[in-house]
Amino acid sequence: MAAATMLVACSSGGVSDASQKGACAPGVTNDSIKAGILYPDTGVMGTQFSGYRAGVTARFAEQNAAGGVDGRKINYIWQDDQSDSGGSLQGARTLVGEGAFAVLEYTSFSQGSAQYLDDQHIPVVGVADQPLWGDHDNMFTYTFVTDAGRSTTTLADFVRQQGGTKAALVVTYLTEASKLYAAGVRQSLENAGIPVIQDDIDSTNATDVARKIIGAGADTVIAASPLDLYTGVLDAAVSAGHPVKVAVSAVSYDPRVVAAYGKRLVGTYSQLTFAALERNLPAQRRFLQAMAAYSPEIQPAGQNSAIAGYINADMFIRGLKTQQGCPTRESYMRGMRSITDYDADGMMVQKINMTADHGELDRCSDFVRIAPTGDRFEVVNPQPLCGQRIGNG
Template sequence: MLLACDARNASTGPAAAVDCREPGVTRDQIKLGLLYPDTGNVASLFLPFRAGVDARLGVVNSAGGINGRKITYTWRDDESQTAANLAAARALVDTDDVFGIIESTSVASGSAAFLHDRGIPVTGTSLETVWTIYDNMFSYSNLIANNASITTWGDFVAAHGGHSAVVAQAAFSATSLSFADELTASLRSAGVRVVGNLDVTGPIDAADVGRRIKASGADVLVGAVTAISFGQVVAAARAARAGLRIILSPTGYDQNILRTFGDALAGVYIFVDYTPFETGTPAHQEFLRAVPSYAPQLQPPNQQAALSGWISADMFLRGLADAGYCPTRQRFITALRGVHDYNAHGLLPAPVDFATGFGQLNRCYTFLQVSPDGSRFQPVPPTPLCGSRLG
């Protein structure tokens, strides 16, 4: 199996009598923490993440684990709140005695300083600036950084004929507002005027939203909101005959979303920070085989958050393998920070350098377009599209 094991993941090691004294490490297992919102206003976005983690750990454990140790986890719910995120992280470290944490949430800022001060390694999805500040936190793709952006999104819109844009955002979400600012800077760098920001905090008044988009005169609609919210905004704009040339979103790469909105999403562009399933690489095939075995509750398996969970778990496995037979938290951080070519076995559009790339925004994305009948996603060349960094 492609991802089950490589030279660093060999199940042979020093004599079994050797005791490793780091928290979470025993003779036969390494216990991690999983931190994500199982409840709260954004929980539905992150639930598939856990399934991806389960699948990746299932594959490595079926091949003997890391240095003969099974990789397990205990999980905590951060309830989509920063205070609960800190409480959950404290419980994982001080009560559950985990070695490190795999995390996906929009409120990681709640515990980031605590985890850094305690030297706890963290891998996961970067949706806040803390992932670009603390060197114990590792993500394969930084989406948000202070006072920075990239040209990639603006370059794409300009190349496809966009001239003026309205940006949909959610006022209650710091992540949404920060990303809306990045999108605005990117669009302006390519000469695309941003003529307005549209707050689409639910419940959405479809008639009013459609009217406002049409009145803006924009020929581009860009989203910094959830897939469900953006789908509603797109449907409202279509109903109002807003005359949009380009509709672009970072969310919605999910067959469930297509089934929900049907051909209302036809022609919509979506960008992702990994190689999409449509390419059918061996790594994708491994993922699609693993999910039914280790996370059968996830249907369909090819979901964006699930693949993020798989990659986040794979990063942790890489760090554990490189940290040696008796891993320590500091050795893990040093080893993974020294990796210059991480590509998740081909799942990423470009290799990640965890040393020189620390703190920088990802600049390479794959763009897809929803088919005319609204039933599938079609990659848009060039793949990937890599821009330049701004700020």
């Protein structure tokens, strides 16, 4: 972790000249800026988030190789929230205490630290796991997918496209985020006239779950559950002569999944908040090149959490580029709110207005499926699918 630096006061206007010696804001000096990273490196969610820090490392190193931002190189310190809301608060306190200018966060437990970071006026850049991200002006995200009482038509439109008529939810309620995901899926499907059954899965017996789905006559499965359970349910349905027509998993877009389960999950769909790497866009090629150069230990590179880390770091950098001279936390947040067209240089499926879209659900998604060969993903539609927002608020 970076050593502490002597702090000197900023000018009364909140922004000092870049030539000023020392630091003018916590974590900021003439030639460096220190970010804090908060994510679950261990605990029940550790494996799912394992590539996050590597993605951040790759994007920061890429920027530093180009001279940094306004002459400042970016470094970071990090904390493990241990897949726990209490760990989230402790980690946030440690990062702030060690002088992080802002926090980059990817977790399922942001409720633990959100109010503390707001009270301390710390910018937070990350992936919104809960609706509270829309309630705090210091929090900035490139994706907002769950909110109580609200959803979008996007998933239901896709299910209809693929011929689904009745759906079963296979959700393991490990976190508040999974509960909100299930509620949003139900609202989207039922708004489109697609009946939804069996959303109270709390079983590790895949055969039992499949029997209930078959008994209800569901031809569609939407899952936010461990892949062992999800795969077992699909296997059991096929063995019983009831193959699922449309199967969507919230955690299947990862090349490690193809390696471990590919043949058993042929045709499984994933809904993405960013453009699928299979589109081979220039920004995606840069991501893969940066991962190979600066985070080669992550193999394969295209893990969902690594993509999230890279985009989060890019978003943090975009905010820094709105600043002149020496940024303060307040001026940085004003700069972030001035951004009207953020798309991670083409990695996103839509441009984001950091003010108008704050707390608004994503309307657009990319969809991929595991190819018939079982060894890769393939894009489903020529373009991402965009629906409409529905529900209260």
